[in-house]
Amino acid sequence: MLNIINNTGNPKIDKAISILSKHYLDQAFLQSFKDITFSCHSPYTSIINTMNSNHPAIHVNYFTPHWLFSKAIAKYSNNEILFNRFPIRTSPVCDILETLFHELCHHWGFVHVSNYQTPYNLDTVPYKLSSLFKSYIISSFPLELL
Numbered sequence: 001m002l003n004i005i006n007n008t009g010n011p012k013i014d015k016a017i018s019i020l021s022k023h024y025l026d027q028a029f030l031q032s033f034k035d036i037t038f039s040c041h042s043p044y045t046s047i048i049n050t051m052n053s054n055h056p057a058i059h060v061n062y063f064t065p066h067w068l069f070s071k072a073i074a075k076y077s078n079n080e081i082l083f084n085r086f087p088i089r090t091s092p093v094c095d096i097l098e099t100l101f102h103e104l105c106h107h108w109g110f111v112h113v114s115n116y117q118t119p120y121n122l123d124t125v126p127y128k129l130s131s132l133f134k135s136y137i138i139s140s141f142p143l144e145l146l
């Protein structure tokens with residue numbers, strides 16, 4: 001079960017949490033990455049088991065970057081997802097959803113090696129699953145993003 005608590009008051013984050021909670025265990029989504037290889041060598045069954053396990057509640061808050069033009073969109077630590085308060089103002093729900101899923105993967109214990117979008121990193125669970133989930137929602141439930 002997912003328990004994500006939005007402390008930001010941002011309705012786009014509410015919407016992303018609601019779509020995520022409703023669809024992250026959809027059979028169609030889970031089947032969509034059955035034959036995909038991840039660069040961190042996470043086997044499919046262990047990813048599925050992790051997604052189905054109980055995890056502590058997550059709080060969503062904002063952070064203010066030290067540098068105004070920081071490209072950091074979000075970060076995760078200690079059961080907390082922090083969104084950069086500046087870029088999220090113009091982010092569409094589908095992008096917030098992807099970021100939320102990416103950070104959720106960190107909550108589940110999946111990692112990547114640096115904060116650069118290298119070919120290796122783009123094949124890790126956080127990058128790849130969040131991208132697949134965004135595509136799945138856009139193609140299957142586009143009206144929920146409005």
Ligand SMILES: [Zn+2]
Binds near residue numbers: 106
């Ligand atoms: Zn990450």
